[in-house]
Amino acid sequence: MTFGKAIRSEWFLDEDVIFLNHGSFGACPRSVLAVQREWQSRMEAEPVRFMTRELPGHLDAARAELATFVGARTEDLVFVQNATDGANAVLRSLLPTFKPGDELLTSSQAYRAVRQTMVYVAGLSGANVVDAALPFPIADADEVTDAIARAITPRTTFAVIDHITSSTGVIFPFKQIIALFKERGIPVLIDGAHAPGQIELDLNTLGADYYVGNCHKWLYAPKGAALLWVDKKHQSKIHPTVISHFLGGGYQTEFGWTGTLDPTAFLSVPAGIEFHRTLAAQGSREYTQRMLLDARSDISAALGVSLAAPVEMLANLCTIPLPGDPDATEESALNLHDVLFDEYRIEVPAMIANGKLCVRASSQVYNDRSDFDALKEALVDLAGAGRIALGNE
Ligand SMILES: Cc1ncc(COP(=O)(O)O)c(C=O)c1O
Structure with a gap:
């Protein structure tokens, strides 16, 4: 079985949404x-x-x-x-x-x-x-x-x-x-x-x-x-x-x-x-992990932030701190989530971790790199418009 868009129809997932939040509530296959x-x-x-x-x-x-x-x-x-x-x-x-x-x-x-x-x-x-x-x-x-x-x-x-x-x-x-x-x-x-x-x-x-x-x-x-x-x-x-x-x-x-x-x-x-066993036998772990790590490096580099955790401490989730907002509040996080969803159709949680505004991406077999690229582009776009800051690391 190939992963990414080829397998997405195994879920009821809304085609109009870039779904990068398996972590919150999962998504149960049909x-x-x-x-x-x-x-x-x-x-x-x-x-x-x-x-x-x-x-x-x-x-x-x-x-x-x-x-x-x-x-x-x-x-x-x-x-x-x-x-x-x-x-x-x-x-x-x-x-x-x-x-x-x-x-x-x-x-x-x-x-x-x-x-x-x-x-x-x-x-x-x-x-x-x-x-x-x-x-x-x-x-x-x-x-x-x-x-x-x-x-x-x-x-x-x-x-x-x-x-x-x-x-x-x-x-x-x-x-x-x-x-x-x-x-x-x-x-x-x-x-x-x-x-x-x-x-x-x-x-x-x-x-x-x-x-x-x-x-x-x-x-x-x-x-x-x-x-x-x-x-x-x-x-x-x-x-x-x-x-x-x-x-x-x-x-x-x-x-x-x-x-x-x-x-x-x-x-x-x-x-x-x-279902999990079948996917694992086809290399789901390797697929989702590689995609997550590559995407994390790419998004972090585009935002000018360093990688926030060592590779060996990650599996299917990664949290990327956004640069330069020392005054971020829970409200700013909710606001960023809503902007990403309402304006870019990306479902991804934004949160405050250790006082920093972050986004947390989940990597699942129904995702492919274009989902993460869309997130990167949205964040860079928001930074370009001065709605979030860019870092210099
Ligand atoms: C670390 C952790 N503990 C507990 C929970 C609660 O899970 P549930 O809402 O299924 O009880 C979550 C949910 O995301 C979680 O991330």
């Missing part, structure tokens, strides 16, 4: 959505039989396939609706264990929804949320590990660290980071919202205490499919965000029913995995 519709038809043909008799077995089968894909034991992994849900399940279950003065450590690049969950449990327990100040641009992986190590204190009781950050698109040196916490006996939740499908995972050997990851971003699953992995030794403490019938039934049973919902996104995860 064939996977067809599988989901098939599940929905089966469910609606006899909802009671499906929900009460058939669903548990189907869920177990889907979980087993996902577990194999992410290198986990099936019994350690459960479905949740999204990474936010999984992080809430862990943090809210642990709420009674946090005490006044405890420090819940995260980083300045943490995803806001997850950090807000930390703020919520900290507010109820008297603990404090502490942010390790991470650099961006990042020169090397040690800068991240060192910054996190410096932020650990004797009061640090729990940590939430990203695997791949949302704002900077950087893959953190998670083995070193997990080791930092392990040495000190501090449990850690890894927020891998962007990891499944983007990078190889082996949760059995990762050494985390808790791990959340989305299937609806890079694993091509329908929206509302994510995984929560919990080390066996913690499972009895962890309950779903929504408590339902099976409270007390144990980790897998409790997460197996959290009230009536459409479980077909979970059941379609194997179809997403299959």
Whole structure:
């Protein structure tokens, strides 16, 4: 199969939009959505039989396939609706264990929804949320590990660290980071919202205490499919965000029913995995990575900025800082997004990372270089019109 425009019709993507934001909500292929519709038809043909008799077995089968894909034991992994849900399940279950003065450590690049969950449990327990100040641009992986190590204190009781950050698109040196916490006996939740499908995972050997990851971003699953992995030794403490019938039934049973919902996104995860495998066998990783790196160099050079992160810390996302706007605010970022969309038909997120106005591009098999060239031209055009600045690096 060839990639780029030749494969784009596998998605419902709007032909009038240059779509460089797979990272925010994924984009589910038509064939996977067809599988989901098939599940929905089966469910609606006899909802009671499906929900009460058939669903548990189907869920177990889907979980087993996902577990194999992410290198986990099936019994350690459960479905949740999204990474936010999984992080809430862990943090809210642990709420009674946090005490006044405890420090819940995260980083300045943490995803806001997850950090807000930390703020919520900290507010109820008297603990404090502490942010390790991470650099961006990042020169090397040690800068991240060192910054996190410096932020650990004797009061640090729990940590939430990203695997791949949302704002900077950087893959953190998670083995070193997990080791930092392990040495000190501090449990850690890894927020891998962007990891499944983007990078190889082996949760059995990762050494985390808790791990959340989305299937609806890079694993091509329908929206509302994510995984929560919990080390066996913690499972009895962890309950779903929504408590339902099976409270007390144990980790897998409790997460197996959290009230009536459409479980077909979970059941379609194997179809997403299959789609991913087929593309990977045809070289999707190499295609998307090469395109991203080349485009990043090109756009950065055109804007006069240096590369913001080392190649080995990137997979399918890259964040490019825009030069020369020290007063950039969240509002300027939203404004830039809207200008790029409204005037250039480019869907790409603009954000503030470490005080800098940036754009973050995603590289997917349905993209080709012309998409990234369009982004470059739009940014250069805006700079030429004095609407954003150009750098001199
Ligand atoms: C690092 C990170 N964590 C958590 C999330 C939340 O994902 P969801 O909205 O699927 O819960 C995101 C979403 O982009 C993210 O980038």
